[in-house]
Amino acid sequence: MKRLHIIYITVIMLSLASCIEPPLHLPGQELAVDLQVAQTELNVVWDNEVQLEHEWYYGWDLKDDSIWGHIGYPTPTRYEVRRYYKGDNPLGMHTNLDAFTTNTSRFRRYFQFGYYDMLFYSDIDSEDGTQVLVMNETPDSVIATTTGTRGISRSILNMSRANSGDSTGVIGLLNQPEIFYAAYTENVYISSDLNDYEYDPVENIYIKHLEAKLRPLVYIYLVQFILYNNEDGKITGVNGNAALSSMASATNVNTGHTSSTPAVVYFNTRMKKNQVVDGQACDVIGGKLTTFGLCDNEPYTRSGSTYSGSRGNLKNYLYYDLVWNNGQVKTYDFEVTDQCLAQAHGGILTVKIDCSKLTPPESEESGSGSLFVPTVEDYDEVFWEIEI
Template sequence: MKQRLQIAVSLLLGALGLIGCRKDLCYNHDEHSPSVKVHAVASWELEWERTYHPEGKPTDVQGWEELWHDAFRYAYDDLRPEPATGIRAIAYGADGYYSEANLPSEGGRLPLREGLHEVLLYNNDTEYIVFDSLKASTSAVATTRSVTRSSLAELHSGERTMNQPDQLYGYYQEECIGEKTLEKVELPVTLRPLTYTYLIRYEFSKGLEYVALARGALAGMAEKVYLNDGHTDGSAATLLFDCDLTDFGADVRMQSFGVPNYPGDHYTRADGTPAYYTLNLEVRLTNGKMLSYDFDVTDQVNVQPRGGVITVSGIEVSDEDGTEGGGGFDVSVDGWGEYEDIELPLN
């Protein structure tokens, strides 16, 4: 009996010992032990244009912020993008190490291990952006989806037509060292725009009262952008967009990656020929008739490779076109029809 009592007491004491040990267990051991704790602290650069300084010219060239005037329907700051709602973080390390993490817009812990890394950040809340070749920082690229418009004649030979990209930001750091520490290490990062806005204005001199709908396209713009440094190569595409009717005609805030081959000699295209840019306007009149206009805007785009204002004027709709036919066009319905999305692999 005495032996049984001793065994029972021993078992009880052992159980109490186990309970005491369990009470001290750490359920977030990584936070309280040496580990790589690099946390990005994000800020957002909210610019919609980059002032172009031609080589050999004074560096105090004014941007649109200084030249803005009341004729525009928007204040300059109305064109600024909003901060993104989330971040995709990619770490590239030795021996092919690759790791991703999604972070909130204010930043967070980077997916690093010990050693030297490259770090690439971009916003993960885009809708139309298509990413490719992310396994290496030098090849990581963004473009957007191809679409077609049956009524649009080809403006530039061989260019694909595509959606304008939604807002894209990026940040790249070539060297980021991961070291095991007990305390969090903060890394300030600024995500800068990789897409830019063009305010495009179509000014009518006659016949605006006949116009029910307007849409357009801009040919010759960059097809893609590289995430590590924001450069574009020589590939060009035509961007499609819908317009708002105004008291002077029509306008649109169109987003793009800027011009091809920039930074660099952005007066040339992929094949080395001089760059040129064509702006299209397509209108559907109240009688249902469609008209199309093309404009050479090369001079305007060349001095605004990353956002700005493009204006074409003197557009006319004749009374003959505006009054032709007896039927009316119902502007309460979508008279354009749907865009057709085309999934195309990137090169």
């Protein structure tokens, strides 16, 4: 049984009553614990299963894996840590920041007595070694955005803005962010009073327990276009270009809340011919999309993954290019707002296409041609600033 999972990682912070230095480890590994040391444990928990065999018709073969990587969520192996020391004031500002990277599954650092806010986020593992995620740090928070990708034709950008109900807000085409996880814990109190700690007679140390969850802040959508009535071969293939509109352009790593500014996120597709879906012959186009999720939304919780924000009249559209048997390319769009709202933190998006009803491209038709290869005259260069 194939399943798509969202990873949860439970962080247990064990803090000592003196200057302390915590190791970070994964389950099954032995701890190297010294006296008067704080321990931090990470336990991976899987949740939010998607039954792929019932909903996912495109499949995922070795070629897909070689192009886009594994279909699921990877397990992190390295972490960034941000410790915000606030002294004796739990409401204090983040004026004292300690930032470091743990290259293994355990870390050690000394703590002062007082209050801390602590941020953990996992390593960024780019398939080709070129990271598109950009972390913008301030004393109060870390905001994750991505780089922009190739130009988008003015006609398609205008179409996206019209479909989203916002004539100016859509900021253009963004790359897919790499998957990462984060946890933010506030007001960790490191006390000098031994009564605040639990004594471990085996290790002869005093420990304090703090639990937090590393949650994914980038979600996976599996996208499939099912082409019926294409027996005459009018649709010969795809050029790989596709995009999903009205997705969040950034996320707050500390809180997991997404930006209210919508963006169009680019992804690639591949066509598999002569498939069978529900007993009917068809061709299937598929691809994998990673995104911060819907605009102005909270992170995933076990209570559900439906949308909980306030997005106004934003609508989500899939844009995709089809190649006709005369060699011409035309961009089509399909609204998937309801599917996105029901799967606000990733899932399967399905578009069913009756090829007998498709309007073929004409050379003089407005909107014909590739979605992402504009002419110089048709290019819309977009600049933006991300705020949350």
